[in-house]
Amino acid sequence: MIPLSSQAQEFSTFTAAWWNVENLFDLRDDPKTNDDEFTPQGDLHWTRRKLNDKIQGIYKTLTMMDLPDVVGLAEVENNYVLRELCQGTPLAQVPYRYVHYDSPDRRGIDVALIYRSDRFRVTASRPVSLSDSAAGFFTRDILVVEGVTAEGDSVVLLLNHWPSKRGGDEAEVHRIEAARTLRTLMNDLHAAHPQAAVIAMGDMNSTVEEAPLVDGMGFGTDSINPEGIRLLTQRLPRDWGSHKFQGQWDYIDQVFLLAGDSWEVKKLKLLKFDHLLTEESSRPGMRPKRTNVGPRYEGGLSDHLPMLLRLKHNP
Numbered sequence: 111m112i113p114l115s116s117q118a119q120e121f122s123t124f125t126a127a128w129w130n131v132e133n134l135f136d137l138r139d140d141p142k143t144n145d146d147e148f149t150p151q152g153d154l155h156w157t158r159r160k161l162n163d164k165i166q167g168i169y170k171t172l173t174m175m176d177l178p179d180v181v182g183l184a185e186v187e188n189n190y191v192l193r194e195l196c197q198g199t200p201l202a203q204v205p206y207r208y209v210h211y212d213s214p215d216r217r218g219i220d221v222a223l224i225y226r227s228d229r230f231r232v233t234a235s236r237p238v239s240l241s242d243s244a245a246g247f248f249t250r251d252i253l254v255v256e257g258v259t260a261e262g263d264s265v266v267l268l269l270n271h272w273p274s275k276r277g278g279d280e281a282e283v284h285r286i287e288a289a290r291t292l293r294t295l296m297n298d299l300h301a302a303h304p305q306a307a308v309i310a311m312g313d314m315n316s317t318v319e320e321a322p323l324v325d326g327m328g329f330g331t332d333s334i335n336p337e338g339i340r341l342l343t344q345r346l347p348r349d350w351g352s353h354k355f356q357g358q359w360d361y362i363d364q365v366f367l368l369a370g371d372s373w374e375v376k377k378l379k380l381l382k383f384d385h386l387l388t389e390e391s392s393r394p395g396m397r398p399k400r401t402n403v404g405p406r407y408e409g410g411l412s413d414h415l416p417m418l419l420r421l422k423h424n425p
Contacts, residue, residue: 123376124230124259124423126267127175128311128363129416130184131168133219133401134191137161143218145187154402164401165191167385167411169199174383175418177204179229179259182269182311184250184414185219186210196224204228209255211237214248221253221269221312230265232257238295240272240288247284249273252292254299256306263307263423266299268292270312272322285316289326292366297337300368307373307421310366313414317360318344327366340367342378342419350380352415354397357390365419376420386415 135148137156148156172181186192192208195201201224209232210222225232237251253269270292273284292310300308316322318329318341328335333344342365351359365378388399388410399410 124421125178126309126419127178127181127416130313130412130414132185132412134185135187136190140218144216145218153405165195168195169201180223180225183222184271184313186222187218192222209235213251214241215250216248221250221271223255223269229260230257264303264305266303266306266308268295268310272314274315282321285322286326289322293327296339296368307369314364315362317362338368342367345378346380357393363414365417372424374422374424376422379418381416381418
């Protein structure tokens with residue numbers, strides 16, 4: 111374990127991390143969702159030891175990030191796994207709390223926020239639906255969390271996990287609609303809280319060149335859209351990415367910021383810790399070390415790499 115007391119915190123800045131932790135499921139079969147494989151009797155033989163190893167690995171990674179003020183997470187099943195992370199590890203000493211709402215996603219995976227209650231006070235939260243029950247389409251909600259930092263600065267967070275690319279053109283229509291919803295939300299929240307930093311983070315399942323970001327969010331060749339929303343992930347090195355598919359790194363996780371000039375981006379960093387990576391088996395190079403590769407248990411944490419954003423407010 112990494113001693114919590116060794117982790118320095120820069121109290122003049124606000125730190126926000128994003129991470130799709132890939133299939134953070136409990137052991138119980140929920141009859142309302144397709145989570146059967148993540149049980150001791152399921153195809154993946156999901157056990158208490160495997161769950162504990164994953165939660166301890168996430169805790170270890172957060173300490174290596176210097177314990178961010180807030181962390182957006184994707185692919186968490188429910189409150190139970192969040193309690194295990196925040197209260198069943200040394201993170202309870204910090205202390206971390208969480209915000210989570212069940213979404214209508216068929217697999218039962220949601221987005222959630224964990225936050226340091228000594229560094230960030232939540233004042234409001236709500237889910238925003240992206241599903242269409244009439245059409246039989248169900249996906250993760252956008253989680254909106256408003257709060258105030260320890261220094262009294264307003265921050266609004268919008269956490270996303272847009273529909274996957276399965277389904278081709280129809281799936282892309284849903285991602286474009288998700289992008290338009292997020293764009294409207296960011297503009298409305300900025301209008302309501304003009305002094306706040308409005309930060310959107312998420313697994314958008316879309317790169318900067320694809321229609322959801324171009325047509326939905328309004329980004330062209332510039333990293334700022336017509337309303338002033340900044341696409342911060344364009345700052346990151348292109349020889350890496352947050353996800354690797356068929357040997358190709360790319361950024362399908364994105365970070366957006368809409369804020370006045372008083373907010374300064376100090377750093378956005380892709381975190382490539384050694385324990386999050388493993389050698390490719392069929393081609394040269396590294397890839398994220400997953401918990402499972404198909405039915406095989408690999409013992410890693412996720413098929414995505416986390417990102418860390420550091421902001422400073424200069425009122």
